[in-house]
Amino acid sequence: MHSTKNLNSLSLVVVAISFILILGPTSMTMNVFSTTNTANQGIGQSQSSLQLGVCVSGNGTLFSCNNVNSQNQANSGSNALAQQGGSGSGGNSANQGIGQSQSSNQNSGVASGGNTTNSGNNSNNQSQTNTGNNAAAQQGGSGSGGNSANQGIGQSQSSNQNSGVVSGGNTNNSGNNQNTQTQNNTGSNAVGQQGGSGSGGNSANQGIGQSQSSNQNAQCVSGGSVADSCNNTSTQTQANSGSNAVGQQGGSGSGGNSANQGIGQSQSSNQNAQCVAGGSLSNSCSNTNTQSQTNTGNNAAAQQGGSGSGGNSANQGIGQSQSSNQNAQCVSGKDAIVSCNNENFQNQVNSGSNALAQLGGTGTGSGSGSGSGGNSANQGIGQSQDSDQESQCASGGNADDSCNNISTQDQENTGSNAAAQQGSDSGDSGDSGDSGDSAEGEENGESSDGT
Numbered sequence: 270m271h272s273t274k275n276l277n278s279l280s281l282v283v284v285a286i287s288f289i290l291i292l293g294p295t296s297m298t299m300n301v302f303s304t305t306n307t308a309n310q311g312i313g314q315s316q317s318s319l320q321l322g323v324c325v326s327g328n329g330t331l332f333s334c335n336n337v338n339s340q341n342q343a344n345s346g347s348n349a350l351a352q353q354g355g356s357g358s359g360g361n362s363a364n365q366g367i368g369q370s371q372s373s374n375q376n377s378g379v380a381s382g383g384n385t386t387n388s389g390n391n392s393n394n395q396s397q398t399n400t401g402n403n404a405a406a407q408q409g410g411s412g413s414g415g416n417s418a419n420q421g422i423g424q425s426q427s428s429n430q431n432s433g434v435v436s437g438g439n440t441n442n443s444g445n446n447q448n449t450q451t452q453n454n455t456g457s458n459a460v461g462q463q464g465g466s467g468s469g470g471n472s473a474n475q476g477i478g479q480s481q482s483s484n485q486n487a488q489c490v491s492g493g494s495v496a497d498s499c500n501n502t503s504t505q506t507q508a509n510s511g512s513n514a515v516g517q518q519g520g521s522g523s524g525g526n527s528a529n530q531g532i533g534q535s536q537s538s539n540q541n542a543q544c545v546a547g548g549s550l551s552n553s554c555s556n557t558n559t560q561s562q563t564n565t566g567n568n569a570a571a572q573q574g575g576s577g578s579g580g581n582s583a584n585q586g587i588g589q590s591q592s593s594n595q596n597a598q599c600v601s602g603k604d605a606i607v608s609c610n611n612e613n614f615q616n617q618v619n620s621g622s623n624a625l626a627q628l629g630g631t632g633t634g635s636g637s638g639s640g641s642g643g644n645s646a647n648q649g650i651g652q653s654q655d656s657d658q659e660s661q662c663a664s665g666g667n668a669d670d671s672c673n674n675i676s677t678q679d680q681e682n683t684g685s686n687a688a689a690q691q692g693s694d695s696g697d698s699g700d701s702g703d704s705g706d707s708a709e710g711e712e713n714g715e716s717s718d719g720t
Contacts, residue, residue, distance in 0.1 A: 307362045310348035310403070316340045317372045320391070325380040333434075334379040337392045340371045346402035346422070346457065354409040363418045365403035365458070371395045372427045375446070382437045388489075389434040392447045397424045401457035401477070401512065409464045417472045420458035420513070425480045426450045430501070432487045439494040443544075446485045448503045454479060456512040456532070456567065464519045472527045475513035475568070481505045483538045485556070492547045499544045500555045505536045511567035511587070511622070518573045526581045530568035530623070533588045536560045540611070541596045548603035553610070556595045560615045564589060566622035566650075566685065574629045582645045585623035585686070590653045591615045595674070602665045609662040613676045615654045621685040623648045628691045648686035654678045 320336035344367060352361040375391035399422060407416040430446035454477060462471040485501035509532060517526040540556035564587060572581040595611035627644040658674035 306352040306354050308350045308352065309364045309366075310350065311366045311368075312344060312346070312348065313366070313368045314342045314344060315368075315370045316342060319373070320375045321377070322389075323378045324389075326385065327382045328384055330379065330381055330385045332387045333385050334377050334389045335391070336375045336377055337390070338373045338375060339394045340373065341396045342369045342371065343397070344369060344399045346399055349402065349404045351405070352407045352409075361407040361409050361416045361462075361464075363405045363407065363416075363420075365405065365420045367399060367401070367403060367422045369397045369399060369424045370426070371397065374429045376431045377433075377444075379434045379444075380436075381434070381440065383439055385434060385436055385440045387442045388440045389432050389444045390446075391430045391432055392445070393428045393430060394449045395426045395428065396450070397426065397452045399424060399454045401454055403457065404459045405462075406460070407462045407464075416462040416464050416517075416519075418460045418462060419474045419476075420460065421476045421478075422454060422456065422458060423476070423478045424452045424454060425478075426452060427482045429484045431485070432499075434489045434499075436489070436491045436495065438491055440489060440491055441494070441496045443495045443498045443500070444487050444489045445500045446487055447501070448483045448485060450481045450483065450505045451507070452479045452481065453508045455510045459512065459514045460517075461515070462517045462519075471517040471519050471572075471574075473515045473517060474529045475515065475531070477509060477511070477513060477532045479507045479509060479534045481507060481536045484540070486541045488543045489554075490545045491550065494549045495544060495546055496549070496551045498550050498553045498555070499542050501540045501542055502556070503538045503540060503558045504560070505538065506561045507534045507536065508562070509534060509564045511564055513568045515570045516572070526572035526574050526627075528570045528572060528581075528583045528585075530570065530585045531588075532564060532566070532568060532586070534562045534564060535588075535590045536562060537592045539594045543598045544609075545599070546601045546605065548601055550599065550601050550605045551607070553605050553608045554597050554599045556597055556611045558593045558595065558613045560591045560593065562589045562591065562617045564619045566619055568623045570625040570627075572625075572627045572629075581627040581629050581690075583625045583627065584647045584649075585625065586649045586651075587619060587621070587623060588649075588651045589617045589619060591617060592654070593656045593676075595658045597660045598662070599672075600663045601668065603667065605662065605664050605668045607670050608664075608668045608672055609660050610673045611658045611660055612674070613656050613658065615656065615678045616680070617652050617654065618681045619650060619652065620683045621650050623650070623686045625687070626689045644690035644692055646688045646690060648688060650682055650686060652680045652682060654680060
């Protein structure tokens with residue numbers, strides 16, 4: 270099963286995630302024989318938190334309607350660039366950026382005609398770490414030869430939590446939302462380019478992006494006691510130690526190379542829980558979602574454009590995506606114990622990598638061989654998991670350990686895409702490669718792997 274048709278969009282999305290977050294760009298220009306270099310580099314971090322708590326009580330309210338948010342960002346990476354424009358109008362252009370962004374929105378409202386204790390609480394913890402860097406070395410060819418490199422590493426986390434508790438009786442440790450998101454990237458973008466003579470040049474687009482989003486809603490309405498209920502818990506973890514690396518050498522004339530590489534991870538969780546009890550409801554109507562993604566693979570390409578208009582084109586991408594939607598509703602005229610719970614576990618591991626070596630053909634002929642000879646390769650490894658669960662319980666008596674949905678999905682890919690191409694020396698011969706691995710997990714704990 271091929272997933273390479275989505276490579277171009279994957280690379281552009283991953284790069285776009287990073288460069289939206291670029292802050293404080295700098296530029297460098299040189300004018301020697303109309304030679305010009307342009308560099309935009311920026312490292313930016315952004316955090317935003319909005320919390321609102323409202324408590325209305327006709328009786329005692331204790332340790333309730335609290336919002337707690339903790340956000341942490343660390344970046345030890347750097348942007349480094351070395352450019353040398355060729356004679357004539359030859360030049361180089363490089364855009365590099367590392368950006369981190371976190372946003373949290375929490376709302377909690379408690380209205381009680383009786384006792385409400387340790388209820389209606391929102392807690393969110395977000396952490397991002399990036400030790401990677403962007404590095405580029407370019408040398409423009411003579412004439413109008415030049416190089417262009419776009420590199421970006423971006424991390425983004427967003428959490429939205431809503432909790433409302435209305436009680437005509439006792440409500441204990443209820444209506445709580447808790448979300449923990451962690452992203453770690455030690456990878457880096459590196460490019461080495463040498464433009465060919467004439468109008469020969471290279472173009473490389475590289476990007477590593479991580480994104481996590483969690484939306485949780487919990488509502489508890491009780492005419493009696495509600496204990497340890499209506500809770501939403503989401504834990505999302507992403508780790509990427511892979512890197513994008515490309516080495517290009519443009520051929521003479523208008524020969525050039527183009528490489529698009531991207532590694533992207535995305536996790537999303539949406540949970541809804543609602544409890545209405547005219548009696549006791551304990552440890553019920555809870556949603557729990559855990560998502561983990563690990564990628565140690567990298568994209569690597571080595572290209573050498575042929576003379577004349579010979580060139581190479583490579584699109585590589587590794588992407589993992591997880592999504593979970595859970596809904597639980599409990600209505601009880603009496604006891605409902607450990608009921609109406611949704612639980613989902615999703616895990617994806619990819620240690621594979623995309624590697625490519627291309628050599629464009631030489632000569633003056635037409636076609637994709639000599640003269641305009643070149644190579645084109647599309648490689649991609651993609652994993653996707655999706656789970657949708659719904660649970661509803663209505664009880665006039667006891668409901669024990671019932672109406673629960675459990676989904677477990679696991680995907681692992683240690684394979685890699687590798688291609689070696691050499692353009693021929695005859696008229697219109699050339700190389701074109703298309704390879705990809707795709708795995709899509711199904712609901713209710715099922716998983717499938719395909720190549």
